[in-house]
Amino acid sequence: MDPITLEPNPAGGHCGDYTLAVAGAITEAVRVLNYATLPHNAAAGAPYPSTLYDIAGRLRTAAAGTDQLFRQMEDRLTVIAATREITVSHGPFPTDPAAAVARAVEALQWCNRAASMFAAALADAHNALSPLGIRIPADTDPNDATGDDSDSGEGWA
Template identity: 45%
Template sequence: MADHRHTYTHQLNPDGPHSDDYTRHVASALSESVRVLNHATREAGVTAPNTVYDVLGHAAAAVSGLDQLLRQLNQRLASMHAAGEIGHDNHPPVNAVLQARLMLTEGRSLARALAERVDRAHEITAGMYLIDHSDGSAGGGA
């Protein structure tokens, strides 16, 4: 069986230093983090509602940032295209840029809707707890 473990040695720092390589590494770490969470949340990595709550909180924060990320990528494409810096292998650059920007605009709307729902699920799970059946009582939270 293949070993799918990856080691990331880049420091995550919103203040930079920023570069194309650093940006690609951070994006790779994001997708790998989701993949790892997909495995971790199957069963053994989530045995209590407070874990669901914590993961949802982090997911809500991440998803809410997608709107800004997609907006900024959209702006960068527009700027690079306006400066005549974009070519494309299969389409006239103007068509490819317009299509990509349209998809990013639509994606922003979907990202905002997703962020609202994940944030709401996070709020709802705040009061959940495991019932302790070991002593015959209902256990309790709040």
């Protein structure tokens, strides 16, 4: 995985290669989260319900921005189609660039709707995880015969 410095306004301006690198970083981030939550990694990667709550919250924030991304991709494709000659290399519309663009716009609109639904589902998961925690038992002193644990240091996580 190549490291990337995320800059909303890179010093050299935006370019296609940087934009693709950022999209690739998102792919890698999801892959890392998948590995962190595998059963044999989860005790360390997601030790508490509060960790799951924070993951869901951060993903919700990310997902909430993707509807804007898909709208802007749709707008960009529309501008390109209006100002440049679109070619079609394969697919159901090999001789009809306008139909191919219309189909791509339709797909991006569906992505926008799905992104909104995904963000709403993540908000629901975030809210459902909110009240959850685990009791962390205090270390007990085997020499304490009183059984009084009023100052046990027991807590929640």
